[in-house]
Structures are given as C-alpha cells and as structure tokens.
Amino acid sequence: MxxxxxxxARLTLHAPLAVAVLVSFIRDxxxxxxxxxxxxxxxGGVDSSLAAALAVRAxxxxxxxxxxxxxxxxxxxxxxxxxxxxxxLGLAARTIDISPMVDAYFDANExxxxxxxxxNKMARERMxxxxxxAKKLRALVLGTSNKTEILLGYSTVFGDNxxxxxxxxxxxxxxxxxxxxxxxxxxxxxxxxxxxxxxxxQTDEGDLGFEYKVADEVLYLxxxxxxxxxxxxxxxxxxxxxxxxxQYEQTFRFKRRLMLIARLSGSAVNLDQEIPRD
Amino acid sequence: MAEESSTLRVGLAQxxxxxxxxEANLARHLSWIEEARQRAVDLLVFxxxxxxxxxxxxxxxxxxxxxxxxxxxxxxATAAGGMSVVVGLVEEDERGVLHNSALLLQDGGPTLVxxxxxxxxxxxxxxxxxxxxxxxxxxxxxxxxxxxxxICEDLWHPSLASRLAVAGAKLLVVPSAGPxxxxxxxxxxxxxxxxxxxxxxxxxxTCWVVYxxxxxxxxxxxxxxxxxxVRPGGELVVRAPILEEHLLxxxxxxxxxxxxxxxxxxxxxxxxxxxxxA
Numbered sequence: 225m226x227x228x229x230x231x232x233a234r235l236t237l238h239a240p241l242a243v244a245v246l247v248s249f250i251r252d253x254x255x256x257x258x259x260x261x262x263x264x265x266x267x268g269g270v271d272s273s274l275a276a277a278l279a280v281r282a283x284x285x286x287x288x289x290x291x292x293x294x295x296x297x298x299x300x301x302x303x304x305x306x307x308x309x310x311x312x313l314g315l316a317a318r319t320i321d322i323s324p325m326v327d328a329y330f331d332a333n334e335x336x337x338x339x340x341x342x343x344n345k346m347a348r349e350r351m352x353x354x355x356x357x358a359k360k361l362r363a364l365v366l367g368t369s370n371k372t373e374i375l376l377g378y379s380t381v382f383g384d385n386x387x388x389x390x391x392x393x394x395x396x397x398x399x400x401x402x403x404x405x406x407x408x409x410x411x412x413x414x415x416x417x418x419x420x421x422x423x424x425x426q427t428d429e430g431d432l433g434f435e436y437k438v439a440d441e442v443l444y445l446x447x448x449x450x451x452x453x454x455x456x457x458x459x460x461x462x463x464x465x466x467x468x469x470x471q472y473e474q475t476f477r478f479k480r481r482l483m484l485i486a487r488l489s490g491s492a493v494n495l496d497q498e499i500p501r502d
Numbered sequence: 503m504a505e506e507s508s509t510l511r512v513g514l515a516q517x518x519x520x521x522x523x524x525e526a527n528l529a530r531h532l533s534w535i536e537e538a539r540q541r542a543v544d545l546l547v548f549x550x551x552x553x554x555x556x557x558x559x560x561x562x563x564x565x566x567x568x569x570x571x572x573x574x575x576x577x578x579a580t581a582a583g584g585m586s587v588v589v590g591l592v593e594e595d596e597r598g599v600l601h602n603s604a605l606l607l608q609d610g611g612p613t614l615v616x617x618x619x620x621x622x623x624x625x626x627x628x629x630x631x632x633x634x635x636x637x638x639x640x641x642x643x644x645x646x647x648x649x650x651x652x653i654c655e656d657l658w659h660p661s662l663a664s665r666l667a668v669a670g671a672k673l674l675v676v677p678s679a680g681p682x683x684x685x686x687x688x689x690x691x692x693x694x695x696x697x698x699x700x701x702x703x704x705x706x707x708t709c710w711v712v713y714x715x716x717x718x719x720x721x722x723x724x725x726x727x728x729x730x731x732v733r734p735g736g737e738l739v740v741r742a743p744i745l746e747e748h749l750l751x752x753x754x755x756x757x758x759x760x761x762x763x764x765x766x767x768x769x770x771x772x773x774x775x776x777x778x779x780a
Binding site: 236242244249253389485492 | 681682683691721724
C-alpha cells in the first residue's frame with residue numbers, strides 16, 4: 225500500500241511529454257472547431273500563465289489573445305506579473321479595467337454586498353469579457369482551472385471556471401508548478417503564494433485552511449488511488465485538513481460538469497469518474 | 503489473389519478519425535491506402551472504428567453499416583485492389599444489433615469479420631451501453647499465412663490469442679482505440695501497459711503481433727498512437743510516434759514463428775482440457 229513519502233513522486237509528470245500532449249489538445253480543439261485562436265485572462269498567477277504558455281506553443285503568439293482584467297483593488301504585483309508573462313511569451317495583450325462595470329452594479333443596487341459576492345461578480349465580469357472577445361476574434365476561451373481547485377470546488381461557478389476548453393483540468397496544483405517551471409515561466413509567478421486576488425491580502429491557502437501540497441496529495445490518494453479518508457489519515461495527513469478537503473469535495477460537486485477537460489491520468493474528472501451532482 | 507509468401511510488408515495506418523463522419527473518414531482511408539500502395543504494403547491495418555471514430559455514444563446507430571451492399575466498403579475494397587486491408591466500423595448485423603467490428607478486405611470484399619468480443623464498460627469506456635458483443639473468432643489467410651484479428655480489449659483476455667495461435671495463427675492483427683494517460687515516464691503509461699500486453703502475447707503465443715492504435719482527441723481524451731510490431735518471442739521491432747498520424751511499414755517473416763515454435767513449443771503443448779479447480 226502506498227506510503228506518504230511515495231506520493232510526491234507519483235505526482236511528478238514527464239514534463240516534455242505532458243507539454244506535448246496538452247499542446248496537441250489545444251491545437252486539435254482550435255483546428256476542429258475552425259477557430260482563429262484563443263482568448264485567455266491573465267491574472268499573473270501560475271495557472272493562467274501556464275495555460276497561455278501552452279497555447280503559445282500550440283498556436284504561436286499571434287493567435288493567443290491575452291487580457292489583463294484588473295479591478296481597482298487588484299494587487300499591483302498581480303498586474304506586474306501578468307505583464308511579465310505577456311512580455312515573456314511575446315503576446316499582444318490588452319488591459320480592460322473591470323471596476324466601472326462591477327461598481328455600477330453594486331453602487332446602484334447592492335452597496336452592502338460583502339467581499340465574497342464582489343469577488344464572484346469580478347470573476348463573472350471577466351468571463352463575459354473573455355467570451356465577448358472570443359466572439360469578436362473567432363476564438364475559444366481557454367480555461368485555467370486546475371484539478372485541485374476543480375475537485376475542491378474552489379472557483380466561481382460560471383466565472384473563472386467557465387471556458388471552451390481547459391488544458392489544466394487534469395493537473396494538480398503541484399503539476400501546474402512543475403510544468404510552469406519546465407517551460408521557464410518567470411520565477412515571481414511560480415514562487416508567489418497563490419491568490420484569487422479578489423480582495424487585498426487574500427490567499428488560496430488562507431481561504432481553504434490547508435496547503436496545496438497537502439490538498440494535492442490527499443486528493444490523489446482519495447481519487448486516483450481509491451483510499452478512504454480514514455486510510456489517508458492513517459498515512460500521517462492531518463485529520464482536520466483531510467476532513468475539510470472531503471467536505472469541500474462533497475459540497476461543490478455540482479460545479480464540475482461544465483467544462484471540457486484534457487484527460488491525462490486515467491482518473492480524469494467526469495470521464496473516468498462520472499459522479500453525479502448531489 | 504496475391505501470391506503466397508512467408509514475408510509480408512505490413513502497414514499500420516495510425517490515423518485520427520472524425521467522430522461520426524464516415525464520408526470524411528472514407529476519403530482519408532483512400533489516401534492512406536494509396537500511400538501504402540506506393541510503399542508496396544501487403545497488409546494495411548487501420549485502427550479500431552477507423553471509419554466512424556470511437557466515442558460515439560448515442561451517435562452509434564447513425565454511422566452503422568451493413569457490409570453486404572455497403573457502397574462505402576465497396577469503394578474501399580476496390581481501392582485496396584490486391585492489398586489486404588483491415589478497417590474498423592460499426593456493423594449492423596442481421597438482427598439489428600450493432601457491433602464494434604474489424605473487416606479484412608481482400609480481392610474485392612470482406613474475407614473475415616471480427617466482432618469485438620470483450621466490450622469494455624468501466625472507467626472511461628461505455629461500449630456495452632451501445633454495442634453487442636461478438637461471439638466467435640476466426641482466421642484468414644494473408645498471402646498464405648494464417649492470420650487472426652482481435653480488437654483492442656480482446657487482447658487483454660489472453661484465451662482468445664491463445665486459441666487463435668493454437669489454431670495456427672502466426673500473425674495477430676490488433677486494431678485499437680487506446681486512450682492515453684501519462685505519468686513520470688518518457689512513454690505514456692498507456693503505452694507501457696499496451697507493450698506489456700502485446701509483447702507478452704507474442705511471447706506466450708510465439709506469434710507476430712501488429713498493433714495499430716489511433717491518434718487524435720475525443721471529448722478531452724487523447725489516443726496514444728504508438729502503433730508497433732512485435733516479433734514472436736516478444737521483441738519490439740518498431741514503434742510509430744506518439745500522438746502523430748503516421749504510416750508505419752515493417753517487413754515481417756512469418757517463418758520466424760515456425761523457427762521459434764521449434765525451440766519453444768508452447769503452442770504444441772497447450773491444453774484446453776484441464777479440469778478444476780473443483
């Protein structure tokens with residue numbers, strides 16, 4: 225039976241092969257739909273940066289349309305990192321400030337809304353822009369949700385989880401980092417703490433209450449290896465984190481059946497595991 | 503009818519198919535047949551369900567063919583001329599049951615129809631929902647050499663290959679639509695598994711195995727490609743690239759099976775009459 229210290233190696237991919245497969249996925253989807261390219265929202269985070277880098281490999285920079293979509297409270301570092309990725313990939317990217325659209329709604333109608341609601345609105349505002357631009361450019365919207373956040377349901381439904389195709393949906397967060405490193409993305413993008421940047425100081429791991437490394441390994445043991453939560457805890461993972469991960473997974477299952485995922489592992493969400501909505 | 507010969511030029515047409523578009527796939531088959539002819543191929547093998555694509559689900563009845571009187575098959579048989587050609591299709595039988603079939607076309611028509619016996623219905627696979635299982639195995643002659651035909655999952659149930667070999671098959675032809683999955687290795691994990699199976703089959707049955715797997719993407723899942731030829735005894739002779747369309751041509755000597763069978767008489771020693779366990 226698998227031991228905890230073996231898990232990290234099991235999550236390691238052959239990076240050149242993974243990149244070749246994912247590049248083929250993007251190219252095939254664009255070709256078979258007769259699209260001219262892809263649109264992608266660039267947050268300066270590792271997920272969207274990796275997706276953009278894969279798309280550039282698949283299609284060339286001129287067919288990858290990057291959009292920086294900051295809100296007025298978005299961190300300056302996020303924007304700088306996104307610009308670094310744009311420069312690194314040689315993209316022609318556009319910046320569209322979403323503050324007027326988001327504020328217009330809340331100021332006139334819902335001035336008391338808490339940050340979570342405002343964050344969801346921002347994610348959905350970005351989605352509508354990416355889909356509108358895709359229409360204009362005859363492009364597909366490239367998704368950036370990874371397997372960890374899909375399984376945990378850590379996303380805004382019809383917001384950041386909406387896409388036409390998603391090359392990252394069968395990659396755990398660590399595998400995203402691994403491929404980002406392999407493709408030589410800027411170090412600041414890979415090393416910073418992941419954040420949805422929906423309000424100042426937000427971090428994913430702070431929101432979730434556990435680290436990505438733990439989440440990836442626990443989810444791998446539960447989903448790819450078929451262990452029970454009790455068997456995962458027996459392997460030395462903190463019981464509180466395991467129980468929280470299980471709870472996330474069960475609560476947010478309904479968010480999963482919306483997207484086209486690049487299957488890599490033999491345990492891809494929706495394809496190998498058709499778990500119905502609760 | 504082609505003259506007898508103990509050496510054969512085998513061609514593996516590792517193609518992508520358009521899901522549900524028989525007409526487009528037929529046109530592509532014709533161009534690959536032409537290319538194979540220019541390379542003096544005796545036996546050309548297309549992948550499983552090459553005329554229809556694999557993941558048909560509820561499209562299955564729309565693309566089904568009755569071989570007798572089918573203009574599609576007549577066109578293919580005419581194009582094949584003196585070449586033996588194996589194509590994959592959804593076959594409707596006399597009772598209206600649909601099968602995942604492979605047809606060997608020779609001298610203007612089908613000489614062997616193999617209906618896939620083991621229909622995988624687990625994980626990503628759903629064949630039993632849509633297809634009926636075949637109930638018999640048969641042999642054909644390719645330039646005087648006894649040849650058996652098995653489709654994909656059939657090879658994972660070793661009794662079939664064993665029975666064909668004992669009945670005299672020196673060559674097993676295996677069209678496949680094997681989905682890919684990757685891990686830490688340079689080769690996809692799916693490829694490692696398949697080569698373990700094809701090589702074991704060639705060792706335990708002292709026969710040639712030619713495995714033709716498709717490429718391309720369907721619903722977010724890719725097919726590995728990696729078609730290959732295995733010598734009696736289990737040595738991998740040649741392998742097509744992963745992920746790309748390719749015509750792999752290899753010359754095989756069927757006398758290699760006879761020579762090995764003298765040294766390693768597994769086939770002659772085989773017993774199907776063992777009783778028990780109680």
